[in-house]
Amino acid sequence: MELFWYIILGLMLTIYVVLDGYDFGVGILHLFLAKEEKDKRLFVKSIGPFWDANEVWLIAAGGILFFAFPKVYASAFSGFYLPLIIVLWLLIFRAVGLELRGQVHNALWEGFWDRMFGISSLLLALFFGTALGNVIRGVNLGGVENGVSAYDPHNFFLPLWNPEFSPKSVNLGVIDWFTVLIGVIAVITLAIHGGNWIILKTNSTLIPRIKKLIFRLTILLSVLIITSFTVWTLVNPDPFRTFIDHPVLWIFPVIALLGLFGLFRVQHFLKEYSGFISSTLFLLGALASSFISIFPKLLPSTNDINPSLTIYNASTGKYGLQVGIYWWIIAAILVIIYLFVQYKIFRGKMDDIDYGH
Amino acid sequence: MEDMLLYDRIQFGFTVTYHYLFPQLTMGLSLLIVYFKWRFLRTKQDSYNHAAKFWMKIFALNFAMGVVTGIPMEFQFGTNWSKFSEMTGGIIGQTLAMEGMFSFFLESSFLGLFLFGEKLLGHKLHFLTGFLVFLGSWASGFLIIATHSWMQHPVGYEILENGDYVLKNFSALFSNPWVWPSFLHNQFASLVTSSFVVMSIGAFYLLSKKHQEFGKMFLKTGLVFGAVSSILVAFPTGDWTAKNVVKHQPVTFAAMEGIFHTEEKGSEIILIGQPNMKEKKLDNKIAVPNVLSFLTYQNWNAQIKGLDNFEEKDYPTNIPGLYYGYHIMVGLGTIFIGILTVALFFLWRKKIFNQRWILWILFLLAPFPYIANTAGWYTAELGRQPWLVYNLLRTSEGASPTVSAGNTLFTLLGFIGLYLLLGLLFVILVGKTVNKGPEQQNA
Numbered sequence: 127m128e129l130f131w132y133i134i135l136g137l138m139l140t141i142y143v144v145l146d147g148y149d150f151g152v153g154i155l156h157l158f159l160a161k162e163e164k165d166k167r168l169f170v171k172s173i174g175p176f177w178d179a180n181e182v183w184l185i186a187a188g189g190i191l192f193f194a195f196p197k198v199y200a201s202a203f204s205g206f207y208l209p210l211i212i213v214l215w216l217l218i219f220r221a222v223g224l225e226l227r228g229q230v231h232n233a234l235w236e237g238f239w240d241r242m243f244g245i246s247s248l249l250l251a252l253f254f255g256t257a258l259g260n261v262i263r264g265v266n267l268g269g270v271e272n273g274v275s276a277y278d279p280h281n282f283f284l285p286l287w288n289p290e291f292s293p294k295s296v297n298l299g300v301i302d303w304f305t306v307l308i309g310v311i312a313v314i315t316l317a318i319h320g321g322n323w324i325i326l327k328t329n330s331t332l333i334p335r336i337k338k339l340i341f342r343l344t345i346l347l348s349v350l351i352i353t354s355f356t357v358w359t360l361v362n363p364d365p366f367r368t369f370i371d372h373p374v375l376w377i378f379p380v381i382a383l384l385g386l387f388g389l390f391r392v393q394h395f396l397k398e399y400s401g402f403i404s405s406t407l408f409l410l411g412a413l414a415s416s417f418i419s420i421f422p423k424l425l426p427s428t429n430d431i432n433p434s435l436t437i438y439n440a441s442t443g444k445y446g447l448q449v450g451i452y453w454w455i456i457a458a459i460l461v462i463i464y465l466f467v468q469y470k471i472f473r474g475k476m477d478d479i480d481y482g483h
Numbered sequence: 484m485e486d487m488l489l490y491d492r493i494q495f496g497f498t499v500t501y502h503y504l505f506p507q508l509t510m511g512l513s514l515l516i517v518y519f520k521w522r523f524l525r526t527k528q529d530s531y532n533h534a535a536k537f538w539m540k541i542f543a544l545n546f547a548m549g550v551v552t553g554i555p556m557e558f559q560f561g562t563n564w565s566k567f568s569e570m571t572g573g574i575i576g577q578t579l580a581m582e583g584m585f586s587f588f589l590e591s592s593f594l595g596l597f598l599f600g601e602k603l604l605g606h607k608l609h610f611l612t613g614f615l616v617f618l619g620s621w622a623s624g625f626l627i628i629a630t631h632s633w634m635q636h637p638v639g640y641e642i643l644e645n646g647d648y649v650l651k652n653f654s655a656l657f658s659n660p661w662v663w664p665s666f667l668h669n670q671f672a673s674l675v676t677s678s679f680v681v682m683s684i685g686a687f688y689l690l691s692k693k694h695q696e697f698g699k700m701f702l703k704t705g706l707v708f709g710a711v712s713s714i715l716v717a718f719p720t721g722d723w724t725a726k727n728v729v730k731h732q733p734v735t736f737a738a739m740e741g742i743f744h745t746e747e748k749g750s751e752i753i754l755i756g757q758p759n760m761k762e763k764k765l766d767n768k769i770a771v772p773n774v775l776s777f778l779t780y781q782n783w784n785a786q787i788k789g790l791d792n793f794e795e796k797d798y799p800t801n802i803p804g805l806y807y808g809y810h811i812m813v814g815l816g817t818i819f820i821g822i823l824t825v826a827l828f829f830l831w832r833k834k835i836f837n838q839r840w841i842l843w844i845l846f847l848l849a850p851f852p853y854i855a856n857t858a859g860w861y862t863a864e865l866g867r868q869p870w871l872v873y874n875l876l877r878t879s880e881g882a883s884p885t886v887s888a889g890n891t892l893f894t895l896l897g898f899i900g901l902y903l904l905l906g907l908l909f910v911i912l913v914g915k916t917v918n919k920g921p922e923q924q925n926a
């Protein structure tokens with residue numbers, strides 16, 4: 127049952143990244159590529175009816191974490207207090223930027239909210255990547271110093287950074303060279319993903335340039351991934367254990383590689399959806415592999431005194447988990463129907479759809 | 484430690500008060516928009532469709548504010564109240580997670596279609612998407628009230644040896660006697676807010692002699708919906724909620740009503756008076772004998788327990804705040820019913836559209852339901868203090884132990900600054916839309 131909720135949680139987070147990820151990517155490209163008013167407008171229009179619903183995956187995943195694994199929710203949300211609040215503020219800025227830009231026709235106003243939208247998308251991608259890096263690296267649960275816990279064994283608090291910026295230092299911070307590396311990988315991946323969305327959903331004149339950019343970014347991405355792998359074992363001592371116990375799981379790294387391979391060929395694809403599928407596969411494979419590499423931990427402990435929070439010691443009672451399954455399945459079916467309706471009605475290129483905005 | 488708790492409370496109180504300014508309009512307005520759209524389908528008069536579109540525009544801005552201020556609410560359970568979340572997450576997490584899965588997806592998926600899809604969908608389907616948005620927002624209200632009700636009156640749980648609360652009975656969360664009265668009361672109160680807003684904009688157009696056709700339509704619709712919901716808020720739903728409080732939180736009730744001493748032969752109802760906590764009495768009191776006993780127990784001489792019946796350690800922490808919150812809500816509710824009855828009379832005599840004095844009153848009425856709603860929530864929340872979960876968990880035991888006062892103060896200031904800015908922009912943009920009027924919305 128814990129396993130069921132673990133898979134649901136991982137799945138919902140992955141869907142969140144795939145869906146809201148393209149919004150972030152469009153935002154990042156909007157910041158760097160879209161110079162003319164018509165491009166800016168088209169970029170925003172391409173995510174117009176979608177981004178709000180995409181964001182709900184984050185809220186819903188948060189709700190699931192809250193109810194199924196309350197200890198992790200409590201520990202992680204209070205421990206990562208500052209970065210989380212900053213993420214909230216950024217989410218507010220992104221939404222406000224999107225909502226308000228069209229309200230007043232004035233170059234200064236539009237320019238300002240365009241920047242807000244772009245910058246907050248970029249920073250959100252960076253923060254979410256950094257967050258993933260933190261979870262893989264683990265935290266000093268219980269705030270242990272010189273062998274003594276400062277808090278309850280499952281509590282901690284991380285400052286934004288410590289002067290050493292090292293994932294191996296005793297005094298960890300949210301930002302260190304490892305977590306930032308993952309953050310940068312996230313930014314690049316989502317920029318690529320957003321580019322693929324624009325290729326899929328618009329007739330933008332910038333598409334040839336975007337394709338070239340994706341190709342170049344993919345090279346950069348591959349280099350960074352290889353780098354991150356070489357340091358991975360330094361941070362996470364035994365990343366392959368679950369893979370070795372259950373060899374079918376190797377499918378996920380393979381999926382990620384397939385996606386990456388597809389991204390290299392983005393300039394040669396004939397079908398417009400191929401690029402988007404490639405980046406989706408890459409995200410899916412990469413996220414699943416990261417989760418599996420720390421399984422069954424949800425929040426690893428970096429000290430030897432307090433045990434990691436795992437799906438078994440952080441979950442709520444059996445009965446609660448059991449009834450949750452029933453309503454979750456009903457709700458999930460409904461959500462799939464909504465998604466289907468939504469994407470069916472707004473199918474095709476967004477340039478051609480006159481949705482009277 | 485003390486500071487930390489204080490900042491946590493101020494931050495939560497501030498952000499939730501601010502958040503609720505938006506959903507209270509969302510929930511009621513979605514119903515009114517569905518009504519306008521339905522009238523359009525029935526009568527085929529374009530003006531109803533324009534009206535629906537005009538309110539949709541304001542709705543969209545308001546909804547966006549609700550969403551961006553709502554997400555911090557969900558995060559704050561973990562960030563600022565981690566002890567509370569850790570212990571009770573298995574229970575209140577159920578209803579909160581259901582809210583995400585059942586209502587937020589519904590609302591947000593169909594809102595996109597509702598706002599952007601009129602041309603793609605045709606009017607019938609467009610009406611349906613509007614209806615689904617309405618359904619989603621009411622489901623959201625229901626599930627959040629169910630969550631809140633569990634904190635006021637916990638049911639269906641079991642406490643394990645390690646202090647964790649786990650769920651024992653899922654359906655108890657919804658058959659909790661606190662849920663339905665509170666939900667209905669709250670929904671009608673939200674309908675009061677939105678009808679008053681619609682009515683007020685109508686009066687504004689009539690007064691400024693612009694968009695007069697819409698002015699009349701908004702005024703009439705708002706007035707009728709507003710009058711019905713004002714009455715339903717007071718009776719029966721307000722009465723039901725009050726009876727819940729007497730039954731399950733008698734000490735809270737005594738403080739709300741300002742009853743310091745138990746009267747053997749029936750309690751008076753306080754109309755005006757200021758609680759004097761030193762001498763444990765009300766200053767400058769105006770009261771009507773025995774009415775409270777009648778309202779509460781339908782018996783003029785029933786005994787109501789006063790504060791002297793309880794131990795001081797169980798008193799709500801902020802008795803004057805609680806007392807004023809309650810009296811502001813009930814006072815405004817009574818005034819609303821009074822004013823709208825007069826206005827309905829003029830409407831019936833077909834005189835209302837050129838009675839400028841009454842139009843002015845209706846125009847200026849718009850902020851007051853917001854005040855009444857906020858006062859009502861302060862009644863509920865202050866009334867629960869010092870408990871976070873009534874009779875089970877003290878507020879002081881629920882805060883995050885690892886987050887320092889300095890950090891909370893920093894984020895509190897950030898929220899205040901950000902929200903002030905947002906509020907300003909929101910008011911300017913809504914003002915702009917209102918000023919432009921419904922005819923031009925299609926341009």
Ligand code: HDD
Nearest residue numbers: 665669672675717721724725813816852855856859860863
């Ligand atoms: C337009 C707003 C409005 C108006 C006119 C009223 N209320 Fe109210 N009231 C609310 C808006 C509200 C609210 C904000 O929606 C609350 C807060 C919690 C809740 O469920 O509803 C509430 C709570 C609330 C509570 C506290 C419940 C608790 O402790 O949880 C009581 C006893 C009443 N109401 C009773 C009344 C009575 C007897 C009214 C008679 C006129 C009245 N209300 C008018």
Ligand code: HEM
Nearest residue numbers: 492495496499500503627628630631857860864865868878
């Ligand atoms: C389901 C909905 C709600 C839940 C679960 C909830 C929960 C909480 C919690 C955990 C606290 C902190 C503890 C405390 O100081 O009391 C709190 C305080 C507070 N809440 Fe609520 N709340 C809800 C709705 C609301 C709404 C809608 C409002 C106002 C419009 C509100 C107003 C307040 C205020 C003002 C405080 C601070 C009270 C104080 O400092 O004593 N709450 N609530």
Ligand code: HEM
Nearest residue numbers: 505506509546549550553554556557587591620623624627
């Ligand atoms: C502490 C308590 C609360 C939490 C955690 C909370 C959480 C949220 C969240 C996360 C959203 C954004 C949803 C989206 O993305 O679509 C939201 C919006 C909403 N909330 Fe709250 N909320 C609280 C209090 C309340 C109360 C008391 C009500 C009403 C009874 C309410 C009614 C709504 C409604 C109707 C919406 C959707 C419409 C809108 O955004 O304006 N909320 N809330």
